[in-house]
Amino acid sequence: MTKVYVSSVIPAPAADVWKVVRDFNGLPDWAPFVAESRIEQNAHADRIGCIRSFTLRDGGRIRERLLALSDYDLSCSYAILESPMQVENYVATLSLTPITDGNLTLAEWQAEFDCAPGREAALTQQIGSGVFQAALTALKQRFGR
């Protein structure tokens, strides 16, 4: 099992950040590498078990199932069903925690997955920097820094 953990301080209140990231169908709105997204079978994006199917700017397609969504904990977990990354048992969680000092937000994004031996480092780098940190950096810029 390989683990990836990335965290950033977002310069905005947690409620404001949550409004943006809570939408399971909203990745194109804030993640720079996502071109378009839809929820399969016309389900609501906050229905647990729904599947988002989205296209990356590089053309790759990914399907992910919503496993958990908490407006109380400000967290969202999902599993990859299909992707070009060749990962198995991939489960990720994006969560927000208020920073009372300055009314900011700690955003944490972590994932666990299995992959072919020898690919751990490359995938950790790709997911940690290329996906999670890139998206959190975009979120930071969106809120003004």
Next chain:
Amino acid sequence: MVQVRQSTIIDAPIEEVWAILRDFNGHDRWHPAITSSEIDGGEPADAVGAVRHFRLADGGELREQLLALSDKERRLSYCLLEAPLPLMGYVASIRLKPVTDGNATFWEWRSEFHPPEHRRDELVKLVAEDIYRAGFAAIRNLLGRRGAATPAEARPSPAIMPSRPTGVVPRSTPVPSILAPSLGTQETTRAILVDRYGGPDVLQLKEIALPPPAPDEVRIRHTAIGVNFIDVYCRTGFFDLLRLPGVPGMEAAGVIEAVGAAISGLSVGDRVAYACPPVGAYAERRNMTADLLVRLSDDIADEAAAASLLKGVSASFLLHDVHAVRPGEIVLVHAAAGGIGQLLVQWARHLGATVIATVSSDDKARIVERLGAHHVIVYSREDFSEAVMRLTAGAGANVIYDAVGVDTFAGSLAALATRGHLVSFGQASGPVGAWDIDRLASKSITVSRPNYAHYTDTPEKLAPHVDRFFTAFRQRAVRIGQPASYDLAKAADAHRDLEARKTSGALILLP
């Protein structure tokens, strides 16, 4: 039931923050409200169930019990057993998370308790502000030593020099005439002038007035200027040795250019060096009272003197006066790859001691091994007090030179031999804080807290150390690495590199 939750970001790696917070008995060393703390029954502070009994600055006493401690989640939970306030059923937890984007730490402090209804708001505010937020500020100050924006009061003092409240270092006397703008015929000199406290950028090269030397002064044309960490503390305003506007620097070598009317025994052309207040060394030329000047013989290069006089004199009194190291003694030197550390290792070995050195990294271990340390401990990898006991077959060290401060103090006490001597001469990691001296009796321990000025502030005190250091230098008992040199105008770069720990040897400025 009320819940209090406060969180903040500390601009330091999570390991550094956790090292401080996980010590359930260490809060008296960082929290401003707490004056002393001990664990009931002398239990270890990281044993779940341990009870800490502590006293507040206002005299109140509390007891709290450790309920959970996790190095994996960096979480610590505790409850209140006794308190002078009605914080009924108070259970609190501290949790850290890394901020991987940068190298900072998220810290959350939360609790639940049942206050009496009429005191609810008052108690919530007290917990949130006087305990949690005050704690955040204290840790931020403690760890924010590299940041210029943090309040000065809680920052650590540099090695050897006193912290501010003791007030024993001679204050610099303002000399307004030196700083006056150049007028007509008056002479001037190039100097680094600080006109506001702050980061390296405040070190600006200016042309300032240079009056004739007073009767008890000589004028020195500097050839090399030493850069010490205390200069950073002067620049940021932590020490009030530098009054604004002023020229920093307390160590230099040069040539006498003019002498005051009352000077005897020194003449124009003499090569001299100094390592003492008042500040003003970051200049091409300056006037200086003559009593603490050291005459340089031909075999001591200016650069070597400017790079090593302060450290060499310090090492001399630490090894001969504060503790007279004898052959066969076991000497432990912390931060052994640092400026004074390197001298202590070489010199203690030369005196016949068995030298054990601690360093933070393998690269520094190699430096210290080359200097002749008999044993090197990389303290980030193993517990140094256990290692010392192993290396000495349980005997411990006879003397420990510790300028690291809060991070090493307890370990140093544990690593001492019976009747051992702990010489605490700095606190790079933070102030040592209040300690109960009763516990020193378990090994008849002596603790010294020497201050540079008290060993060097008269010619009679200073001269033996200068002689001893230069003799050791000539005999090659101590070697001084080639200092990194910067143009005087680039003093800001020198400070940046020093503060970033980019340098391993000494730094000098060349006018």
